[in-house]
Amino acid sequence: MDNLVTMYRTMCLIRRYEDQLAEIYTEGKTPLFSIAAGTIPGEMHLAAGQEPVAVGVISHLKQDDVVTAPHRPHHFAIAKGVDLRLMTAEIFGRRTGLSRGKGGHMHLFDPQTHFSCSGIVGAGFPPAVGAALAFSRQGRDNVAVAFAGEGAANQGTFHESLNLAALWKVPVVFVIEDNHYAISVPKEQSTAVAHNSDRAQAYGIPGVYVAGNDVLAISEAAEEAINRARQGQGPTLLEIETTRLYGHFQGDAEAYLHAGEKESWRQLDPIARFRSYLLEHHTLSEDEDQTIQREVEERVEDAVKFARESLEPDVGEAYRDVFVES
Amino acid sequence: MDNLVTMYRTMCLIRRYEDQLAEIYTEGKTPLFSIAAGTIPGEMHLAAGQEPVAVGVISHLKQDDVVTAPHRPHHFAIAKGVDLRLMTAEIFGRRTGLSRGKGGHMHLFDPQTHFSCSGIVGAGFPPAVGAALAFSRQGRDNVAVAFAGEGAANQGTFHESLNLAALWKVPVVFVIEDNHYAISVPKEQSTAVAHNSDRAQAYGIPGVYVAGNDVLAISEAAEEAINRARQGQGPTLLEIETTRLYGHFQGDAEAYLHAGEKESWRQLDPIARFRSYLLEHHTLSEDEDQTIQREVEERVEDAVKFARESLEPDVGEAYRDVFVES
Amino acid sequence: MATTTPVRKLTMARAISEAIAQEMERDPNVLVWGEDVGAYGGIFGATQGLLERFGSARIIDTPISESAFIGAAIGASAEGLRPIVELMFVDFFGVAMDQIYNHLAKNHYMSGGSVRHPVVLMTAIGGGYSDAAQHSQSLYGLFAHLPGLKVIVPSNAYDAKGMMTAAIRDDNPVMYFFHKGLLGLGWMPSDDLAEVHVPETPYTVPLGQAEVVAEGGDISVIAIGAMVPKALRARQRLEPQGVSVEVIDLRTLVPLDRQTIVDSVRKTHRALIVDEDYRSFGMSAEVAAVIAEEALEYLDTPVRRLAVPDVPIPYSRVLEQAVIPSVDKIVEAIQLLTR
């Protein structure tokens, strides 16, 4: 199962990337987590633990399929194939970055892989519907996938977009990434139903809840949803349970978590579990795994090196791109 | 059944009121429906045909229960007991009006009966939740009811408010008045499910669809919902089928309606049907009916007379009430 | 205009729908969506006849879900469509503003120029017909405050067509504001001055250029939208009194044509700004600021602003007429400044 190993590799790459950024994020910050200082300033939302959602779904997408992602975007970007060097340079605020340093970690745009994200919760739903409308009008067999957290499912855009997509029957899949919390607010305190997937009934579309943060189960559910969309059968709503292994953002003391909650998530680390599964099924050998680990480490190192060695933008850059210069 | 006759009387009063306004609305307009001219300028959304919704629900409310209504507000206002003179004077833009002429037909506010409305579609949901929150915090046994059209159920506020209300379990009832159209857009072209009441599942609350524009069926469903709310059992979503006997606003040529559609609505006039029912069951006699007709005519005439005889506001009024003058 | 040119007067509503139709013919990626833009032809007639001509795949009636359908223009334009989206009244912007200003407006910048959103967001503005506080606003000043949106406000049918064509062809998001009282709708009072000759063939009026619509030497009246014909009427009234009024139609707020403003004020030494938006922190303030920065030493009198005096638009006719700048008030303000 070549595909499974590829998925595993991508998950490892994401994890390595997030761990690396977590480390770099503390560089040059005194006091610790001083948000404005250091190599990487600004907020930093990491997705370690949530790799299965990105990889399980996006492994079924083509390069010109669209992904809209939220404020916690790295896993989606990496799974979609956004160039790691350009993305890292952007996060470092360098002139070689995707947006020449103007976007930053919450605003990664890559027309190459049809990837974008936004720092506004729930904002990615409408553009995904619009992209899907374009596909259907242009006769393309592409699909758009909107990812968002479970907190975002209580934003008005969720409702409006699902209704519009269902009504127009356009090729879009909505994926709610349920990591139990929206910053400090647990799902039970934000959501009147146990499963957002049940909300699909409000739009007459299929809704699927995938428990367990298991990349294979996710991949299976996603495949069906994406195929439906591609075949003109309209949207699907997936809710995928996952876990957030870092805080909401770096520097979050997570005082709001229950005792043992984080520990229980750590014990169910989806990468470790997937690795055991692959080893057990002889899809992966220890040797291959070591190669993969080395490889992802090198890729991350390379990207970080590229970013570090890149120059900061020139001040004039701030004044460009408000409008298309014709 | 004194109560039934009261309901009938209120329905007749509403109908008489709307018919009267329809007539007055054409006064002084050349060309016909010239929006800025005449006794009543501005947009005019009439609710003839929709009386059962207002009366069936509001007959279970107390004076200090809250109603938030949409741009088509007269039936709700009258059922809630808003003073007919003050309301009419407001619609005429006179200084004796509820808001001294500053609000107009889409902005009727009456703290006396805890009634308000808004010209923005879907805007009444959040304030109703807030009023209900106040009731629950103050230990009052009041209820808030938010009315809105079926078109409004696709606005983000619908989703956010239902979730919030269900989560907080506050005493609020959401009533979707399904008159089949949002201006020219039929429900099938705006709503991905057949019944908005099914959307209650997305919030774990009861959802009830009441067909037939029948005031008794509506009253029954509303009673249950309002009792639930008053007893602390949380919100309910009602969707009530009804019919719009005038156009979306006065002057609407309704070219978008199917052939015969309007006629079929007229034939099912809910007031005529309720009247027959009451006569058949001897709850009402022909004589009593005549008295009622005379009475509502007089009340409407009185209100219109009051409005006509009232002075226009003085220009200085425009500059007052931006802020509370302390 | 040469006397041989056949005059084809069009209402502004017709001019807008003609521009859209011609661009739709020209480019299959141009689509229109919004509430009641199909069978109804747009509440203000801006899409009249388009459904019949282009069908429901390209002229799409939407639910009342402004965040979703305006936001959809973002994703659609990134994938190659050139949507024209109608927000029925500008007053409703508040339910969709995040998609407009945080995304449609900023994505080009935040992407370092790699993403483009050729979208026209057209919307109705203005009062004067007793539609009260939630249906009578102008609000373009608010959009002009936020970077990334071109903001245009035509005052007549010729500009309406040419600026719509330019907006559709522009690769930037453009907010296109049409004033209800200029459209030439049968059921709404409309200023005749807006109904002018409109060439049948497509043409563009460049965005970002103000126009001196009437020359004069004593005072510059700087206006936009429905205030332009009002200023022209005021000018006419004052001519016999020997007051020579220059009237500038800004036409575009972003990018603002500062030069035309400054040149005029340097010539006339007096400035009156007339605006139907709220007075403070808006268009009239910005123009006054431009003058204070760049033409201060040329001024013989203080700058004056005539605009809605920071109150919601009241319903009652007498009250509304009192707060929206009228020809009388413009005349009066000019007299005060020039006597």
Place this chain on the structure above:
Amino acid sequence: MATTTPVRKLTMARAISEAIAQEMERDPNVLVWGEDVGAYGGIFGATQGLLERFGSARIIDTPISESAFIGAAIGASAEGLRPIVELMFVDFFGVAMDQIYNHLAKNHYMSGGSVRHPVVLMTAIGGGYSDAAQHSQSLYGLFAHLPGLKVIVPSNAYDAKGMMTAAIRDDNPVMYFFHKGLLGLGWMPSDDLAEVHVPETPYTVPLGQAEVVAEGGDISVIAIGAMVPKALRARQRLEPQGVSVEVIDLRTLVPLDRQTIVDSVRKTHRALIVDEDYRSFGMSAEVAAVIAEEALEYLDTPVRRLAVPDVPIPYSRVLEQAVIPSVDKIVEAIQLLTR
């Protein structure tokens, strides 16, 4: 301040939460809701300690449903509560603007004064820490353009407490903007000048009054929020060079204290407006317009504005620092005007 007064320096975040706590003690109808205002204590600490003290019936964490929970304040206040609602960053206003500006702001007017909404909507503003285009804006100018909201922006802990107390007691909706870079959070750079003596007992600072925070004779620098300490630092830098700078802290944008602005400019004959909001169609324009209207003949030099130059806030530190007015830039602008 008399030398015997014990000095109790407080961060602005502490000053805000103290004001709220004291008013909650005083009036059971005061409630707080918003995202992460409970256990987290507010992302910026404005509600620190309140959940422990007042419990979850009065300090309520909400879902990410800004339209619903801000709109809820409308109905709640009409029924007797006095809600304090937090919009986490002002940048998010676009998802809830209709409830804010078409309802909370206008209901009092549209009801002819019969409905009151004593609501404080508090929100974080400002950049300087690389949070990019959707988390670094100021935007108060936009709210000030729209009638019906008081708009206040304290620049130090003393005002922060007194203005919060005044806002809670005010029967009008008040938009309370706190600048993240003044709060004294450990993890965010904060200007020391904001951390000042704050009396323990409740007091109010009247809304609508600007303050001359430093007198001077050569030029008036008119600023607000985080630009006030920056202006004061610029003043200090210029003192040795013999330039005497008057610094005005507007504190409130609506209602605007025009008199203090005009008086100062009439005295100094020069004006520099410093703002962290976008430059055009905003606060700096309005202040310039007020001067052009009321102090024109007193001016020796053109009015100058220093503000974010109509670009979205870029992420990269060097770019962001280039567009947000700095002490250096203020010094430079003053030098240009006074030399």
